[in-house]
Amino acid sequence: MMRRYLITLFSTLMVLGAYSVYAQVSHRLLSRSHTNHATAQRPIVHSVPSIGPRISQEMAEKYLPDAPWAVNARAKIRADGLHLFFNEKKLVNGNTEIEVSPVAMVWMADEEDGKVPSEKEPIVIRAEKATFVFDEAVELSEIRTRLIREIRMIGQVYIRGDDGLKVRGSNFVFSRDNKNISSYHPIDFRFQKHQGFANNIQINLEMRDGGAYADNPQVEAIKDILISEHLEMNLKPDEEESPVLVTCEGYFQYRFDSQLAILNRDVFVHRTDKTGLVDSLTCDSLALQFGEKLDAVPSENKTLGGSSNLELISLTATGDEVIAKSSANQLEAVGERLTYLLREKKLILQKNRGVEIEYRGADLFTPRLEIQVDDDQQPVFAKCDGPGQVKYLDKTAADSGQLIQQSAIPAILAQANWQESLTFMPDPNSQGQLDLVTLTGKAVLHSPVQQTGIISNSIKVWLKRIQLEAPVNASVNSSLSQKQDVRIVRTLAEQDVAVVSPYLEGEYESLDVYFDRQSVETLAALKGETPKTTDTSTSNNVISEPAEQTAAIKKRSSLQKVPKEPFKIDATHLTLQVVHDPKFKDVHVAHVKTEGIVKANGLIEDQEEPVHLEGQSVDIANGGDERQRFHLLGTDERFASIRSGEMRIDGIDLFLDRAQNFTRVMGGGAIEFPVKSNWNGEKLQQAQILEVSWKEQMRFEGRTAHFVGTVRATIGDSVITCEELKVHLDQPISLKSTSMTIKPQIASIECRDRVRFEMNQYENGVLVGIRYLDVWSYTMNQQTGAMNAQGPGVIEFWQRSNGKASLGLPQGMMGKSPSEKTPAKKSGWDYTRITFAGHMDGNYLKRQGTLHDRVNVLHGPVSEPLSRFGRDNRPPQSVWVQSQLLEVALREVPKDPKKPAEEQAPWSIEVQAKGNAEIEGDQFLAKADLVTFDQSNQMFTMRSLENRHATIWHYEHPQAARSRYDVKMIRISPDGNILELDRTLGASGSR
Structure with a gap:
């Protein structure tokens, strides 16, 4: 203009x-x-x-x-x-x-x-x-x-x-x-x-x-x-x-x-173009400064008053109100001083109380505005010095008929404030493709319509100007603004950044937002939505619904898309990719990336419980609906973590894909989620948290969790440690579920390499049993009951003594429920140690198990849990058993109506030791092909097979004289009393 x-x-x-x-x-x-x-x-x-x-x-x-x-x-x-x-x-x-x-x-x-x-x-x-x-x-x-x-x-x-x-x-x-x-x-x-x-x-x-x-x-x-x-x-x-x-x-x-030319008092410059649009300048004084043309050739015979070598070099308009207007550019500027330097192509507007500019729906307020234009009069540089403000107003709403009875003040679509300066210039790094706007000094961007605000010491905005083709039926009154579209490409806020919006809240050292404008249909596809199309016209292209009604429907629709609460992210640096529709009424955060220590929490689409994120960096790809991918990085000292409801995953390098229901952690980490059963497959009255930690990696795919490297898994007071652990659940934990409160049961477990079980058993809050299992590998199917362990292995038990389990193979070895145990007088602790060189197999549901190859059993009383003894220093009332194979079975005992219930045991243990079996008690030592123990009648039975015989040495104490019996079968009580000898082959005695 x-x-x-x-x-x-x-x-x-x-x-x-x-x-x-x-x-x-x-x-x-x-x-x-x-x-x-x-x-x-x-x-x-x-x-x-x-x-x-x-x-x-x-x-x-x-x-x-x-x-x-x-x-x-x-x-x-x-x-x-x-x-x-x-x-x-x-x-x-x-x-x-x-x-x-x-x-x-x-x-x-x-x-x-x-x-x-x-x-x-x-x-x-x-x-x-x-x-x-x-x-x-x-x-x-x-x-x-x-x-x-x-x-x-x-x-x-x-x-x-x-x-x-x-x-x-x-x-x-x-x-x-x-x-x-x-x-x-x-x-x-x-x-x-x-x-x-x-x-x-x-x-x-x-x-x-x-x-x-x-x-x-x-x-x-x-x-x-x-x-x-x-x-x-x-x-x-x-x-x-x-x-x-x-x-x-x-x-x-x-x-x-x-x-110098001066026009003074009521100066008015006016122009009406062919379309009827008006440009004007009003001021009190207009000064025109001329100078010699830079390329002029001096004339020796220049006539007096000649001006052929003069050109205008500056224009200055001053007054209480210098008003410049351009209808074609939708511009109105009010200041106290307007200066235009023609050679520099620079325009300067000044006003002590602030220049007021209305430009294409925007209101600008600043004490000083400087604009640089190119040869085509297009702005290439602009700067606002001093505290200023720019507002983008929804003037179309104020002009609509539905607001005749209401206030005509237009709504503020967006607003920017700054304390130091605002600059506009081509981005030197984009080869002229983008323009750069920079706000400094407590800069604020605010959109009341979007309920969004950013405050920072510095804000940069990259813009791209798009030339639009004029419509075929465009009228001659189409303004220049209809031929060019300005799109926001990127926003960067730095130093003391704070953000508030329905979608995001947080504080940062820097916030970098990239914008991608897409069609309504493409945006709906990115968000996983189906765009709703409504036929709003008849065959004659007449609108079938009032504009007010359509606007109200759109407004309600947009309000319904606003989340219940914003996603809160506090990080050192935050980068966002935002996809929006052409009118910027619908936005979708497609990608989130952070650097530095980050804490985030909020609701993901369709989730009932918030997600909590922590780490050194977070990368979130949001495909809309249930299609989110999270990538979090932590350190050895401070893991990254993601938590929703009672489920939590920690790790150095954590990746989670909701759509694929998949989680992966590289390096060390930990996971927590509730389960309704323990390691033995027993259902729990109240869900307990399964906690697993590892050192190398983890994969979780709905039903199966696979852990590698120094694994430690805990349910209540029961712990498994190994190098590799697989936990299979009876139902998947869906990362796409609206609720993360699913509490599955353990279907099976697989443990490999240096496996150790540590299980504590309580009754009414009192410790009654401790179990340790050390094997090379262990598997258990809690649904079928099948279990298998590969030795060499060691099993240790401590349980309160009831005075009946003389062999010391406690009922707890088979995982019997504590509620089914009969209370007994607690007279001390029994210790049992079982070693085997082969493998162990069995079935938990059938209450039976078998140990193979060089099985040794050591059992006896101890004063307190975790106390141990060896064969050479067995205490009184202890026993040692050795065999090639050991079978253990837990049998249900029919109830005897003649006995009080508290004196009846619902279960009885049967033990068989086969192959070169030996048993040693306080008053006897026996060898046989087969040794059995039946808890129901408190009887040991030793048998020989084929033409071999069983041998028993009986004595009052280990240093006393011994009596030897070679027989086919021996029955003996736990206290050493021989009750039956069958087919005695020989007997001898010594002193």
Whole structure:
């Protein structure tokens, strides 16, 4: 728009050109050089009948076609380059004045010897009459040499010059005393295609007068041109541009020494284009600074007042209210000072209380605005200095009919505030593809409609301007704003950043947001939604629903998409990728990335319980609906973690995919989730947390969790440690579920490499049993009951003694439920240690198990749990068993109605030791092919197979004499009393 204002330059040039005629006339008539030249070169003559009239007649025919009388004028006088024509003359006031009428003058530059004649049009002046006033009486022949005091041009005066200059006025006066040429009557003028008028004019001159120049005053230069009262100009830059109206109600002044033009009081610049759109500038004072053209070639014979080498270099508008408006650009600016530097193509707006600018729906407020434009008048740099604000208003809503009865104040769509500066410039790193806007000093971006705000010490916004094709049926009134779209590409906030929105809250050192504009359909697909289409038109393209109703439906729809609470993320650095629809009414956070220590929590779409995230960095890919992928990084000292409900996963490198229901952790980590059964598959009345930690990696896929590297798994007081663990659940833990409160049961477990079980058993809060299992591998299917362990292995038990399990293979070994145990008097602790070199298999549900290869069993009483003893230091009432195979079975005992319930045991243990079996008690040592123990009758039985025999040594104590019996079968009580010998093959005794 400022380019159109610059044509104000022509106003000065027109006035300058019009009235330079009078300066040139005065110079020609009064110049000392002319007088000297005339005196020295040519003698004064009173008439030139042969030369003057012929040359003057040619001048009249060529340059005075609009004054045909001049060809046959009675008086034709040539004074060097001046040709003077008149018909009547009259000497008045004692010959001190000469009146001529009508009068015409053709003035062209002197044609000196050896010089090429000038190609410029001469200055042509016509007037009804003119009066030459002298200080003393003169003759007509002395008109060129006598002192002229004043020249009065009376009546209508016409002036024509080079470049189509035409001036029309009346009563022009040259005054030597006042050193000016003036007219206090209206004038109008044309210059090229421009025209204008004023109420008066005064041309002040720089003159040499007095002293040596008393009789020959010289006009050296025009000092300034002054027009008081009303000035009006209509400027037409070219055929394609509409004319520009410039008016001034005060005065216009052009100072030749400083080349400065000033229009003062009620200055108004106005332009209406072909479409009816208006541009205007209103101010109290308008200053136009001219200068020599940078590429101008100096002219030795530059005419007085000539301006061919001048150009406008700056424009300054000042006043209490400097108002610039452009309907085409939807711009209105109000300030106290507007400066435009043409060579730098720089515009500066200033106002102490703040410049107010409305531009394409935005309101800008700043004390100082500086704008740099390119050759196409497009902004390439802008800066707002000092505290400022910009608002984007929803003016369409304020103008709609539905708000007739409501407040017409438009809603604020977006707002930016800053304390130091706002700058706009091309991004140097985008090769001219993007523009960069920077806000500094407590910068704030706020969108009340989106309920979103960002505050930071510095905010940068990258914009991309898209040229749009005008629609085929576009009207001629389409503004420039409809042909260009500005899209936000990226926003970067740095230093003390805080964000508040329905979708995100947090504090950061930096926040980087990338924006991706997509169609409504593409955005719906990214979010996993199905776009709803509604036919809102009939076959005649008539809207079937009121606009107000459609807007209300859209508003309700958008409100329904707002989450219950924002996702809170606190991190050092946060990067977001936001996908939005063309109108920015629907947004989708497609990607989140953080650096530095991060804490985050909030609801994911369709989740009932919030998700909590912690780590050194977090990467979230959000595909909408249930399609989220989380990648969290931690350190050895501080794991990253993700928690939802009672489920928690920690790790150094943690990845979770909701859509695939998959979790992976590389490096060390831990996991927690509730289960409804223990390691033995027993259902728990109340769910307990399964906690697993590892050192190398973990994979979790719904039903199966696979852990590797120094694994430690805990349910309550039961612990498994191994190098590799697989836990299979009876139902998957769905990461896509709206609730993370699923509590599955353990279906099976697989343990490998240095497996150790540690299980504690409580009754009514009192410790009653401890079990340790150390094997190379262990598997158990809690659904089928099958279990298997690969040795070599060690099993240790501590349980409170009930005085009945003499062999010490407790019922707890088979995982019997504590609630099924019969309370007994607690008289101490029993310790059992079982080792085997082969493997162990069995079935938990069938209550049976088998241990293979070099099985050793050591059992006896101890004073407290975790106390141990060996075979060589067995305590009293202990027993040692060795065999190649050991079978253990837990049998249900029928209830005896004749006995009290508290004296009945519901279960009984049966043990069989096979293959080179040996048993040693306090008073006996026995060897047999088969040794059995039946808890129900408290009886040991030893048998031999085939032709072999069983042997028993019986003694009172280990140092006493022994009795040996070789038999096929022996029955003996736990206290060592022999109850039965079958088919004795021999007996002996020793002392």
